[in-house]
Amino acid sequence: MCGTVYSSTYNYLCLYDYECLLCMCDFGRAYGPIYVYEQNTENSKSSMADAKIFELNNGNMQVLVSNYGCTITSLRVPDKNGQLADVVLGFDTIEPYQKGAAPYFGCIVGRVANRIKDGKFALDGVEYSLPINKPPNSLHGGNKGFDKVIWEVAEYTQGDTPSITFKYHSHDGEEGYPGDVSFTAKYTLTSKTTMRLDMEGLPQNKPTPISLAQHTYWNLAGHNSGKILDHTIQILAHHITPVDNNTVPTGEIMPVKNTPFDFTAENKIGNRINEVGIGYDHNYVLDCGEEKSGLKHAARLRDPVSSRTLDLWTNAPGMQFYTANYVKGILGKGGAVYEKHAATCLETQGFPNAVNQPNFPSVVVRPGEKYVHTMLFEFSA
Template sequence: MQIKSNKLDGKWITFVLQNNNNMEVHILNFGGIITKILVPDKHGNFENVVLGYKNYQDYKTDSSNFFGAIIGRVAGRIKKAYFELDGNKYELEPNDGANHLHSGSNGFHRVLWDAVPFETATEIGVKLFYISKDGENGYPGNVCVTVTYMLNNNNQLIIDYSATTDKATPFTLTNHTYFNLSGNLKNLIQHHFVTVNSPYYLELNNELTPTGEILNTQNTTFDFIQGRTLNEGINSDFKQNKVVGNGYDHYFLFDKNQIGKIKIIEESSGRILNIETNHPGMVMYTANNLEKGIELDNGPSRKYLGICFETQGPPASLHHETLPTIVLHKDEIYNKQTIYSFGIQL
C-alpha cells in the first residue's frame, strides 16, 4: 500500500491512496473531494467509477453539483432557510430557491482542510481537520470536525466522521460522490440494480423539501428491499418520481433495527458496490438535475450519469420532530461511519 501526494496551485494537494490490489482513491484537501476511484471490472480493467471535473480548477466554482465533496455542517435542504433551536431563530442563506441547500455557498465543500496522511499495518488514509467558527454560515457553536478517509486491501473505502461543539447546533455530514459503476462513464446509471434496507421514505413537495409525511415504500417504485433497477423509477409516472424531475432525490429511512445497507450491481462491468453506515438514512439522488456538457474527467456530463448515496441524518427533523434529530449538543461526540466495499460479480 502507498500514499502519494501532488501539490497543485497554491495550497491545494491531491492525495492518491493505492492498496495492494491497485485500487486507487484520489482525494483533494479542498472540500475533502473524492476526485477519482479506480477499481477493476470482471475482466480486470481498472476504470474510474465516480464523476469528477477534468480541470480541477472547476471545483472552485462548483455551486450546484458538489462532485465528491464533504457536505456540512448540514447535508441536504433546510426548508425556508431557517431553523429554531433553544428558543432562538437562525436565518440561513437561501441558495436553492427559498431553501438552504448543503449549508450554503460556503459550506464544507469550499473549505481548505488541514490534511495529514497516515499508514497503519492494515490501511492507508488521510485525516482532514477543520474548525467551524460560531456563526459560520449562520450556524451556532464552534465545531471541531475530523473526517478520515481510509483504504484497505479488502477494497474498502471507509469514511469516519467525528465532531464536537461548544453549543448546540444542527450537524450531519455526508460525502456527495456520484457513482457510475459502468466505468469511465461509458453508460448512464438507469440499469444499475440497487437494493436498500429501507421500508420508509420522506414525501417531497414541489420545492423538494419533505412535507413531514413518512411514506411506506411497499408496492411502489421506492421499494428497494428486494432490489430494482433505477430505470423503473426514472420512467415511472408515480408523482414522487415526477416531482424531482423523473428519478429520485429522496430521503430513505433505514430499517431502525439494522445498520444501513445498500448494494449496487452493474451487470455489464460486473462491478458491485456494498455500502454500510450507522447513519439513520440516506438521500438517493439520480442526477436528475445534472446539466449537460460539463467537462468531466471521462467525458461530458448529462442527466443520469451518476448516482449519489448521501448517508446522513434528515435535516427535515429541524421542522418535523417525528424524524431522527440532527442536533449535536455540547459534550456530545458526533461519530458516524460509512463503508464502501467494491467487488466483482463474475
C-alpha cells in the same frame, strides 16, 4: 516511486513506478498529472492553505481525494476481469471544483446536508437564519458549505491500509450556524476492496445541528459510460420521507411497498424512474438492513455488465438516493460529458430538515457530545 518533482515550492511527487517525465506514465497519460502533498517539508504549514490532490493506493484500489471539500476526485476499482475503471464523476484538476462547475461532485457537505426549509430553524428558543442558496431553502450548508473550504491535513499515511485525515474548524455564525465546532474526516482503505469514511464533529460552546453527507456520484460501469438506468440497486428501507414541491420532507414517513420507491429487492434504477418526475431525489429510512460491527447495510449498487458491486454500510438513520437529475452537459475527466442520470448518489445522512421536524431523529449535537458518522464502501465484482 519515480520521484519526479514538478514544483520547487511544494514537493509534488508521482507515486507510480514508471519511467516518466511530468507524469507521462500510463496513469498520467490517461488522467493527467497527480499532485501529491508530501508532509515533511519546510513549506508544509504554508502549503496547507492550498488545494491539493492526495492518493490512497493499496495495489488493488486507488482513490484520489482533495483537501478542498474532502472531495473524492477519482476512485478506481477492478471489474470481473480485473480491469480497472474510474467509477466516480469528477474533473481532472481542482480548478473546476473551485469555480463551482461541480454539482457537489465527490465532496463532504455540511454543516447540515440537504435542505432546511426556508433557511430557518429555532434551537433552545433562539431563531437562526441561513443563506437561501437553493430558493426557497438552504441547501448543503449554504453558500460556502464544507464542500467549498480547504480542510487541513492532520495525518497522511501509506502502506497496506493507507489513510488520510482532514480537519476543519467551523466558527460560530459560519453560514448562519451557531457555535464553534471542530470536525474531522478520515478516509481509509481498510482492505483491498473496502474504503471507510469516519466523520466526527465536536461542538465547543453551543448546541448546533450537524448532519454531514458524502456526495460522490457513482457509475460502476465507469464515469464516462453514460446513464446508470440499467444499474440495479437494493435499498434496505421500508419507508421514505416524502417531499413537497421544493424537495423538502413533509414530515410524513411513507411505506415504499407498491410504489416506484420500493427497492427492498434488487431492481433496475430505470424501471420506474419516469413515475417519479425527473428522477429519484428522496431520503430513505434505513430500517431493515442487517448489521455488523455497529453498522447497518444501507444499499447495494451493481452494474450488470462489469459486475462491479458496491455495498454501502453506515450508522446514519437515512440515505438520500439521487439520480443526478440536474446534471446537464458537464465537461468532466478526460473529456467525458456528463448528462442527466449519468450517476447516482448514495448520501447517508440525518433526515433532511430534521431540525424543523420534531418527529424525525434529532440532528442537534450539544457541547460534551460527539457527532459520529461512518460509511463503509465494499466493492466486489
